[in-house]
Amino acid sequence: MGIGDDAIEIRAQGWRTLAALHGLIETSLERALQAGHDLSVVEYTVLDALSRQDGWHMRMSQLARAAALSGSATTRLVTRLEQRGLLTRILCADDRRGIYTELTPAGSELLAQTRPTHDRVLTDALAQAEATPELAPLVDALHRLPAAR
Amino acid sequence: MGIGDDAIEIRAQGWRTLAALHGLIETSLERALQAGHDLSVVEYTVLDALSRQDGWHMRMSQLARAAALSGSATTRLVTRLEQRGLLTRILCADDRRGIYTELTPAGSELLAQTRPTHDRVLTDALAQAEATPELAPLVDALHRLPAAR
DNA sequence: ACCAGATACTTGCACACGCACTATATCGGC
DNA sequence: GCCGATATAGTGCGTGTGCAAGTATCTGGT
Numbered sequence: 001m002g003i004g005d006d007a008i009e010i011r012a013q014g015w016r017t018l019a020a021l022h023g024l025i026e027t028s029l030e031r032a033l034q035a036g037h038d039l040s041v042v043e044y045t046v047l048d049a050l051s052r053q054d055g056w057h058m059r060m061s062q063l064a065r066a067a068a069l070s071g072s073a074t075t076r077l078v079t080r081l082e083q084r085g086l087l088t089r090i091l092c093a094d095d096r097r098g099i100y101t102e103l104t105p106a107g108s109e110l111l112a113q114t115r116p117t118h119d120r121v122l123t124d125a126l127a128q129a130e131a132t133p134e135l136a137p138l139v140d141a142l143h144r145l146p147a148a149r
Numbered sequence: 150m151g152i153g154d155d156a157i158e159i160r161a162q163g164w165r166t167l168a169a170l171h172g173l174i175e176t177s178l179e180r181a182l183q184a185g186h187d188l189s190v191v192e193y194t195v196l197d198a199l200s201r202q203d204g205w206h207m208r209m210s211q212l213a214r215a216a217a218l219s220g221s222a223t224t225r226l227v228t229r230l231e232q233r234g235l236l237t238r239i240l241c242a243d244d245r246r247g248i249y250t251e252l253t254p255a256g257s258e259l260l261a262q263t264r265p266t267h268d269r270v271l272t273d274a275l276a277q278a279e280a281t282p283e284l285a286p287l288v289d290a291l292h293r294l295p296a297a298r
Numbered sequence: 299a300c301c302a303g304a305t306a307c308t309t310g311c312a313c314a315c316g317c318a319c320t321a322t323a324t325c326g327g328c
Numbered sequence: 329g330c331c332g333a334t335a336t337a338g339t340g341c342g343t344g345t346g347c348a349a350g351t352a353t354c355t356g357g358t
Contacts, residue, residue, distance in 0.1 A: 008268045014291040015174060015271055019194075022171040023217025025164060030316090040344085045168075060307060068172025070346050075308055077344085097306040097353045119157045122164055141290035142163040179346090189314085209337065219316050224338055226314085246323045246336045300358085309350075315343085324335075 017138050021129055028125040029118065037114045042067050044118060046077060047111045050087060050103045057090060057100035086110060166287050170278055177274040178267065186263045191216050193267060195226060196260045199236065199252045206239065206249035235259060 026041055033039045039047075049066040050058060058066075064074040078101055081087045086107035090100040103111070126142070129135040175190055182188045188196075198215040199207060207215075213223040227250055230236050235256035239249040252260070275291075278284040 008272070010292065010294075011271055011275060012268065014294050016194075017294065018167070018171055018174075018291060020217060022167055025167075027217070042344090045165075061305090068169060068176070071307065072309080072347080073345050079308095080344095095306085095354075099307070119161065122160055123157070126160060137294050138290070141287070141294070142167065143159065145159075145163050145166065145286050145290070147159060147162065191314090210335095220337070221317080221339080222315055228338095229314095244324075244336085248337070302357090303355085305352105305354075307350105307352085310348090312345105312347095314345085317342095318340090320337105320339075322335105322337085325333085327332095328330090 017134060021135050021138055024129055024135070025122065025125045028121050028128075032117055032121040033114060036117050037110065039110070039114060042069065042077060043081060044111075044114060046081065047086065047103065047107055048115075050101060051108060051111055057092070057102055059098050059100060063101065081107070166283060170284050170287055173278055173284070174271065174274045177270050177277075181266055181270040182263060185266050186259065188259070188263060191218065191226060192230060193260075193263060195230065196235065196252065196256055197264075199250065200257060200260055206241070206251055208247050208249060212250065230256070 029041045029044075033041060033044055045067050046063055049063065060074050060078065061071070063069075063078070064071055067074065067077070069077065078087065078089065082089060085104055087101050087103050090102055092098050092100050126139055130139045178190045178193075182190060182193055194216050195212060198212065209223050209227065210220070212218075212227070213220055216223065216226070218226065227236065227238065231238060234253055236250050236252050239251055241247050241249050275288055279288045
């Protein structure tokens with residue numbers, strides 16, 4: 001056994017904790033958003049990401065990164081949302097390979113309606129996680145994270 | 150705007166960071182384990198969880214929780230691994246509704262072969278994340294997590 | 299001007315997942 | 329002991345996903 005094995009075990013343990021917390025939150029959100037607003041978590045993530053770029057466009061590939069999705073999944077996700085009238089594709093003139101996406105008013109409105117549910121469920125899920133011994137430290141660390149930007 | 154809005158925004162930001170880091174790690178692991186050992190991340194997680202219960206059995210439902218999976222997905226996952234000869238189902242006598250699962254020698258061996266890859270890729274992914282400004286704080290927090298047990 | 303290679307999105311296909319439902323086993327009140 | 333309520337695992341079905349291949353566009357070297 002080498003000297004770095006402890007570090008590896010700590011990393012593995014951290015990854016398991018991270019995955020567990022992620023799963024817990026995602027499942028809660030998925031059920032709530034699906035039931036209440038007919039939106040999946042990734043769909044919400046995309047709408048949210050677009051709204052955050054307020055007034056600015058996002059390329060498909062940026063969207064893919066923001067949602068941690070493959071290119072093909074992003075194509076179909078955007079297609080779904082476009083067909084529901086929540087966003088629009090905009091061919092951009094300077095690089096005709098690229099496609100920009102933009103929230104429609106309907107998209108903004110749905111997002112506004114959904115955000116309270118999202119925030120409430122997220123808060124609840126975190127509270128629930130904090131009550132779980134092996135997850136509590138990570139939840140705590142999450143709260144102390146320096147506010148990015 | 151209420152007084153708690155900052156807290157909500159911090160939580161949302163934390164969740165986005167968590168999801169981003171999780172996605173990054175999972176994608177890296179998925180590709181590496183799939184390419185090198187024909188295993189998915191959940192499959193590895195299950196084998197690892199079983200090995201960690203060394204000498205002890207796990208019920209399907211515990212496995213489902215450990216892998217953050219639904220009951221039905223767990224059934225099929227166990228079926229796949231059983232057909233590959235990596236684990237065995239064991240009907241338990243005291244509660245005939247329950248089913249225990251146990252690693253076979255082949256399962257242990259495959260896990261032993263796969264673990265180095267897993268650990269190396271995990272280390273690399275964390276290092277990569279640490280080089281990303283918005284992820285670095287969370288990676289740092291992960292390392293400082295108290296060793297659970 | 300041209301062509302090879304890189305980049306951005308899309309499409310074909312196989313597959314793992316969750317939900318709703320079913321089957322079997324256990325437990326508690328009577 | 330019996331029967332409804334609950335728990336555990338498995339099945340049918342629809343759907344979202346990633347990979348690999350395909351198409352269109354851009355870029356740089358010659």
